[in-house]
Amino acid sequence: MRTAIYPGTFDPVTNGHLDVLFRASHIFDNIIIAVAESEEKHPLFALAERLQLIQENIAQGQNVQVASFRGLLIDYAKKMGASAIVRGLRAVSDFEFEFQMTQMNRHLDDDLETIFLMPKQDYFFTSSSLIKQVARFQGKIDSLVPANVERALDRKFGHKG
Amino acid sequence: MRTAIYPGTFDPVTNGHLDVLFRASHIFDNIIIAVAESEEKHPLFALAERLQLIQENIAQGQNVQVASFRGLLIDYAKKMGASAIVRGLRAVSDFEFEFQMTQMNRHLDDDLETIFLMPKQDYFFTSSSLIKQVARFQGKIDSLVPANVERALDRKFGHKG
Amino acid sequence: MRTAIYPGTFDPVTNGHLDVLFRASHIFDNIIIAVAESEEKHPLFALAERLQLIQENIAQGQNVQVASFRGLLIDYAKKMGASAIVRGLRAVSDFEFEFQMTQMNRHLDDDLETIFLMPKQDYFFTSSSLIKQVARFQGKIDSLVPANVERALDRKFGHKG
Amino acid sequence: MRTAIYPGTFDPVTNGHLDVLFRASHIFDNIIIAVAESEEKHPLFALAERLQLIQENIAQGQNVQVASFRGLLIDYAKKMGASAIVRGLRAVSDFEFEFQMTQMNRHLDDDLETIFLMPKQDYFFTSSSLIKQVARFQGKIDSLVPANVERALDRKFGHKG
Amino acid sequence: MRTAIYPGTFDPVTNGHLDVLFRASHIFDNIIIAVAESEEKHPLFALAERLQLIQENIAQGQNVQVASFRGLLIDYAKKMGASAIVRGLRAVSDFEFEFQMTQMNRHLDDDLETIFLMPKQDYFFTSSSLIKQVARFQGKIDSLVPANVERALDRKFGHKG
Amino acid sequence: MRTAIYPGTFDPVTNGHLDVLFRASHIFDNIIIAVAESEEKHPLFALAERLQLIQENIAQGQNVQVASFRGLLIDYAKKMGASAIVRGLRAVSDFEFEFQMTQMNRHLDDDLETIFLMPKQDYFFTSSSLIKQVARFQGKIDSLVPANVERALDRKFGHKG
Numbered sequence: 001m002r003t004a005i006y007p008g009t010f011d012p013v014t015n016g017h018l019d020v021l022f023r024a025s026h027i028f029d030n031i032i033i034a035v036a037e038s039e040e041k042h043p044l045f046a047l048a049e050r051l052q053l054i055q056e057n058i059a060q061g062q063n064v065q066v067a068s069f070r071g072l073l074i075d076y077a078k079k080m081g082a083s084a085i086v087r088g089l090r091a092v093s094d095f096e097f098e099f100q101m102t103q104m105n106r107h108l109d110d111d112l113e114t115i116f117l118m119p120k121q122d123y124f125f126t127s128s129s130l131i132k133q134v135a136r137f138q139g140k141i142d143s144l145v146p147a148n149v150e151r152a153l154d155r156k157f158g159h160k161g
Numbered sequence: 162m163r164t165a166i167y168p169g170t171f172d173p174v175t176n177g178h179l180d181v182l183f184r185a186s187h188i189f190d191n192i193i194i195a196v197a198e199s200e201e202k203h204p205l206f207a208l209a210e211r212l213q214l215i216q217e218n219i220a221q222g223q224n225v226q227v228a229s230f231r232g233l234l235i236d237y238a239k240k241m242g243a244s245a246i247v248r249g250l251r252a253v254s255d256f257e258f259e260f261q262m263t264q265m266n267r268h269l270d271d272d273l274e275t276i277f278l279m280p281k282q283d284y285f286f287t288s289s290s291l292i293k294q295v296a297r298f299q300g301k302i303d304s305l306v307p308a309n310v311e312r313a314l315d316r317k318f319g320h321k322g
Numbered sequence: 323m324r325t326a327i328y329p330g331t332f333d334p335v336t337n338g339h340l341d342v343l344f345r346a347s348h349i350f351d352n353i354i355i356a357v358a359e360s361e362e363k364h365p366l367f368a369l370a371e372r373l374q375l376i377q378e379n380i381a382q383g384q385n386v387q388v389a390s391f392r393g394l395l396i397d398y399a400k401k402m403g404a405s406a407i408v409r410g411l412r413a414v415s416d417f418e419f420e421f422q423m424t425q426m427n428r429h430l431d432d433d434l435e436t437i438f439l440m441p442k443q444d445y446f447f448t449s450s451s452l453i454k455q456v457a458r459f460q461g462k463i464d465s466l467v468p469a470n471v472e473r474a475l476d477r478k479f480g481h482k483g
Numbered sequence: 484m485r486t487a488i489y490p491g492t493f494d495p496v497t498n499g500h501l502d503v504l505f506r507a508s509h510i511f512d513n514i515i516i517a518v519a520e521s522e523e524k525h526p527l528f529a530l531a532e533r534l535q536l537i538q539e540n541i542a543q544g545q546n547v548q549v550a551s552f553r554g555l556l557i558d559y560a561k562k563m564g565a566s567a568i569v570r571g572l573r574a575v576s577d578f579e580f581e582f583q584m585t586q587m588n589r590h591l592d593d594d595l596e597t598i599f600l601m602p603k604q605d606y607f608f609t610s611s612s613l614i615k616q617v618a619r620f621q622g623k624i625d626s627l628v629p630a631n632v633e634r635a636l637d638r639k640f641g642h643k644g
Numbered sequence: 645m646r647t648a649i650y651p652g653t654f655d656p657v658t659n660g661h662l663d664v665l666f667r668a669s670h671i672f673d674n675i676i677i678a679v680a681e682s683e684e685k686h687p688l689f690a691l692a693e694r695l696q697l698i699q700e701n702i703a704q705g706q707n708v709q710v711a712s713f714r715g716l717l718i719d720y721a722k723k724m725g726a727s728a729i730v731r732g733l734r735a736v737s738d739f740e741f742e743f744q745m746t747q748m749n750r751h752l753d754d755d756l757e758t759i760f761l762m763p764k765q766d767y768f769f770t771s772s773s774l775i776k777q778v779a780r781f782q783g784k785i786d787s788l789v790p791a792n793v794e795r796a797l798d799r800k801f802g803h804k805g
Numbered sequence: 806m807r808t809a810i811y812p813g814t815f816d817p818v819t820n821g822h823l824d825v826l827f828r829a830s831h832i833f834d835n836i837i838i839a840v841a842e843s844e845e846k847h848p849l850f851a852l853a854e855r856l857q858l859i860q861e862n863i864a865q866g867q868n869v870q871v872a873s874f875r876g877l878l879i880d881y882a883k884k885m886g887a888s889a890i891v892r893g894l895r896a897v898s899d900f901e902f903e904f905q906m907t908q909m910n911r912h913l914d915d916d917l918e919t920i921f922l923m924p925k926q927d928y929f930f931t932s933s934s935l936i937k938q939v940a941r942f943q944g945k946i947d948s949l950v951p952a953n954v955e956r957a958l959d960r961k962f963g964h965k966g
Contacts, residue, residue: 002510023596027485027510027567072781084510089599091257095578096735102601103769108783113506116572116599118585121443125264137233139269163349184435188324188349188406245349250438252740256417263440274345277411277438279424282926286747298716300752394942413579418896425930430944447586459555461591574901604765608908620877622913646832667918671807671832671889728832733921739900746923757828760894760921762907 004028004084004115005077007069010035011043012149013054014131016123020088023117025063032080035068044132044156056148074109085114090124165189165245165276166238168230171196172204173310174215175292177284181249184278186224193241196229205293205317217309235270243273250277251285326350326406326437327399329391332357333365334471335376336453338445342410345439347385354402357390366454366478378470396431407436412446487511487567487598488560490552493518494526495632496537497614499606503571506600508546515563518551527615527639539631557592568597573607648672648728648759649721651713654679655687656793657698658775660767664732667761669707676724679712688776688800700792718753729758734768809833809889809920810882812874815840816848817954818859819936821928825893828922830868837885840873849937849961861953879914887917894921895929 006021010033025031035050045053047068055066069076077085085105087098102114126144135141135153142150167182171194186192196211204211208229216227230237238246246266248259263275287305296302296314303311328343332355347353357372365372369390377388391398399407407427409420424436448466457463457475464472489504493516508514518533528536530551538549552559560568568588570581585597609627618624618636625633650665654677669675679694689697691712699710713720721729729749731742746758770788779785779797786794811826815838830836840855850858852873860871874881882890890910892903907919931949940946940958947955 026596027598072778072783074783075781089578091261095572099601100735100769100771100774103604104774104778106603107769107788108778113509114601115510116601118582118597118599120589121446121586124443124446125261125268127261130261130265134233134265134269137236139233139235144268187435188437250417252744256411260440264443267442274348275440276349277440279421279436279438281428282425282929285926285929286744286751288744291744291748295716295748295752298719300716300718305751394939394944396944397942413583422896422930422932422935426935426939429930429949430939447583447590449583452583452587456555456587456591459558461555461557466590574905604768607765607768608905608912610905613905613909617877617909617913620880622877622879627912670918671920733900739894743923747926750925757831758923759832760923762904762919762921764911765908 001029002084003030003032003080003082004086005032005034005073005080005082006086007034007036007073009038009041009043009128010050010054011038011041011045011128012050012131012145012152013057014123014126014128014145014149015143016088016090016119016126018057018146019119019123020086020117021064024086024115027115028084028086029063031064031086032082033064033066034073034076035066037068037070045152049152053146053149053152057146072108074105074112077112078109083111083113085112087114087116088119089116090119162190163245164191164193164241164243165247166193166195166234166241166243167247168195168197168234170199170202170204170289171211171215172199172202172206172289173211173292173306173313174218175284175287175289175306175310176304177249177251177280177287179218179307180280180284181247181278182225185247185276188276189245189247190224192225192247193243194225194227195234195237196227198229198231206313210313214307214310214313218307233269235266235273238273239270246273246275248275248277249280251280323351324406325352325354325402325404326408327354327356327395327402327404328408329356329358329395331360331363331365331450332372332376333360333363333367333450334372334453334467334474335379336445336448336450336467336471337465338410338412338441338448340379340468341441341445342408342439343386346408346437349437350406350408351385353386353408354404355386355388356395356398357388359390359392367474371474375468375471375474379468394430396427396434399434400431405433405435407434409436409438410441411438412441484512485567486513486515486563486565487569488515488517488556488563488565489569490517490519490556492521492524492526492611493533493537494521494524494528494611495533495614495628495635496540497606497609497611497628497632498626499571499573499602499609501540501629502602502606503569503600504547507569510598511567511569512546514547514569515565516547516549517556517559518549520551520553528635532635536629536632536635540629555591557588557595560595561592566594566596568595570597570599571602572599573602645673646728647674647676647724647726648730649676649678649717649724649726650730651678651680651717653682653685653687653772654694654698655682655685655689655772656694656775656789656796657701658767658770658772658789658793659787660732660734660763660770662701662790663763663767664730664761665708668730671759672728672730673707675708675730676726677708677710678717678720679710681712681714689796693796697790697793697796701790716752718749718756721756722753727755727757729756731758731760732763733760734763806834807889808835808837808885808887809891810837810839810878810885810887811891812839812841812878814843814846814848814933815855815859816843816846816850816933817855817936817950817957818862819928819931819933819950819954820948821893821895821924821931823862823951824924824928825891825922826869829891829920832920833889833891834868836869836891837887838869838871839878839881840871842873842875850957854957858951858954858957862951877913879910879917882917883914890917890919892919892921893924895924 037047051066058064131141131144136157138159198208212227219225292302292305297318299320359369373388380386453463453466458479460481520530534549541547614624614627619640621642650668681691695710702708775785775788780801782803842852856871863869936946936949941962943964
């Protein structure tokens with residue numbers, strides 16, 4: 001059985017993330033979407049909130065588990081028996097950062113492969129940080145995030161949903 | 162009458178910004194140079210200072226107004242009756258960020274167009290942040306910013322002009 | 323009256339080109355879509371065909387004229403009284419080429435401005451050359467080009483429409 | 484059973500290609516390395532030679548088949564029952580081209596996923612065309628291509644092996 | 645005698661830095677590796693530590709001096725009689741930043757040349773910040789930094805060496 | 806004595822090339838500007854013409870020799886006793902190609918270093934091929950190439966100088 005890990009901060013999860021997750025779930029037998037604690041980034045949503053916002057978008061019976069991790073990704077992957085890391089690629093700047101991370105992860109563990117998927121082009125301009133900027137001022141984000149994330153952003157910024 | 166908005170933080174305005182503004186003023190009937198408050202960026206110059214440093218470089222009778230805004234740019238553009246946003250493009254990294262913002266702004270308001278202009282190549286290496294770094298240590302910036310900005314930077318960093 | 327020129331080879335015109343043209347027609351009073359002869363590129367469609375495929379997509383009363391040119395674009399722009407060149411920007415590689423052309427055109431005529439527009443993201447992956455490759459093997463291109471171009475490609479490659 | 488296609492011209496196959504193939508063979512149950520005829524590129528090696536140079540590097544019992552195809556990749560993938568395309572990514576320029584191809588292939592067949600793998604960094608500077616340039620003048624290419632390709636290049640350029 | 649300056653924060657020095665330094669020392673008569681104080685970046689290692697970690701990797705008799713500086717690099721270069729700045733180039737994002745700095749430094753002092761060297765590809769994925777992230781969680785960094793830096797990182801993060 | 810080689814096709818030499826050459830001549834004791842025959846590129850100017858157009862721009866007593874070469878650059882460099890290759894860097898696309906060439910040349914000869922210089926920003930938009938396009942239609946190129954190249958282009962394209 002081939003297990004892959006899809007890691008990130010997911011602060012919050014977007015439709016772009018869910019699109020990459022969905023595509024990856026057709027390639028691997030099992031996907032672990034692994035939420036990094038990332039306290040040093042001062043996330044808007046607490047780890048427990050980020051996990052729940054993802055969990056609510058996973059259909060029952062889907063080959064996806066939601067989990068959190070801290071420390072080195074390769075250590076977590078080994079513990080979970082994963083053979084691959086999944087990453088979304090949208091832009092040239094993503095590409096260079098991802099290249100550096102991939103080479104470092106291979107240096108640390110040569111048996112763990114990294115594969116890249118491109119999200120649907122409708123989501124090429126979405127990122128969690130841009131969505132938070134727009135949501136803060138009540139811009140429409142309904143087609144860019146799932147419904148529960150839209151409501152959570154409204155609550156967080158004190159708008160009534 | 163076609164109105165365009167040229168938004169930015171302008172901390173402080175440079176000759177590169179003024180070059181883009183001048184080029185845009187030949188394409189549109191009216192340009193609003195819109196200074197974002199950007200408190201979260203901890204600007205060196207207060208909003209009022211940034212507005213004044215620009216205003217002093219606008220000739221009387223020019224089709225340019227100086228204003229400030231906060232919140233979503235598309236909301237401000239609608240309020241002002243603008244049909245376009247003007248942005249300067251200098252580098253590949255600009256390009257990717259601008260692409261993302263443009264697609265997001267179209268998502269929010271499909272009637273507002275974004276147009277890009279390239280500054281004169283003499284200004285390709287100027288940016289407000291690099292100019293502040295150089296001015297702090299009394300490097301020569303005289304051909305990169307207007308005279309009032311040069312004096313304002315001298316005062317801010319405690320150099321005698 | 324502000325006139326802009328939208329130049330290209332248009333072998334053949336795509337929905338991406340028409341999208342840029344449409345956006346530009348809201349910014350300028352008059353647009354000349356100027357088809358370069360480009361014999362050295364051995365185009366699939368003759369100049370007259372390329373002109374006609376565009377013309378059939380211009381609504382009556384629209385502020386767009388279809389024309390051909392050879393020689394330097396800046397000479398043609400001057401002859402036509404245009405004050406701006408319009409270009410579409412899709413990718414980083416576009417950006418670098420366009421930057422070089424823009425600086426050269428400014429060197430040749432500093433009064434002629436170049437403005438860039440981004441096509442709708444649905445058309446980011448279309449290019450005339452990729453469309454020709456796909457059409458050659460009867461791949462579906464119906465949402466990427468106008469109907470008359472689809473029929474013309476079918477005839478050119480000997481498929482029955 | 485998950486089958487993926489690794490397409491290319493492979494004129495000739497390099498250690499970089501074999502590295503990507505090897506990585507992909509750990510992710511999918513079955514890989515078809517599919518050599519495009521590419522007559523319009525005037526390849527140095529005939530299709531039969533290119534196929535043989537690859538075949539000689541596939542170990543018996545490996546989950547890899549060598550085949551050729553012409554026409555649209557998505558049609559070939561459907562015929563072979565493949566659910567994914569595998570591509571190597573080395574550079575920003577690769578990235579932009581691959582992005583365009585991926586979006587076009589999704590347009591043509593939304594069920595066929597494209598995944599990207601990065602070759603080992605030792606092979607980041609190798610490409611079939613650069614290797615041919617070097618081999619023509621008897622530069623050392625021994626660690627960049629398998630031994631049978633080195634001999635084939637020697638024969639092709641009239642050097643004694 | 646030609647002197648060049650190789651500036652940076654070096655928090656801490658990596659094998660990639662030492663590779664660039666070594667290459668530069670074959671081109672110039674004398675190299676000054678100049679450590680910027682960079683207090684505003686909140687470095688992990690104090691200036692004195694960063695200087696010592698470098699010094700311990702400079703062989704006796706090598707044409708390299710280790711020094712620190714603050715203020716404008718061009719002022720420091722002039723004071724030291726240097727005719728060139730040396731910089732490593734790894735990625736497209738490096739390139740754009742370096743281009744901007746080079747043009748600014750030429751603006752400030754046209755007699756000071758900037759030259760770029762590419763590190764060995766084994767070090768393309770190393771950066772001081774990525775190494776610190778990995779070392780924090782006891783990932784293996786032994787081939788990416790010199791031995792004294794590995795020990796210093798262990799002490800800093802409270803691991804026993 | 807340190808000798809460097811500045812290789813290229815130089816069809817024809819531009820002020821951008823001469824600017825890089827001039828900068829390199831301050832770093833090395835001796836520069837060989839090495840013109841590649843490049844018959845496969847069908848150059849506009851014959852090798853002898855390209856050599857002469859450069860030679861006429863080298864001042865007597867300058868530490869620059871003009872020569873031609875064919876075959877692998879590293880073989881030529883070894884024959885001439887050069888320790889470095891000099892290359893100009895203008896754009897991201899240059900960067901990726903140069904990276905690949907540099908790594909290949911290191912693979913072939915690890916003792917030969919490649920250094921990169923950025924031309925003056927006035928020449929960032931010039932390239933031999935763009936200049937030929939403009940000169941063909943009598944666009945002004947006088948500040949982009951030396952006077953003898955301007956005259957040679959006029960003669961080549963049948964314009965009277």
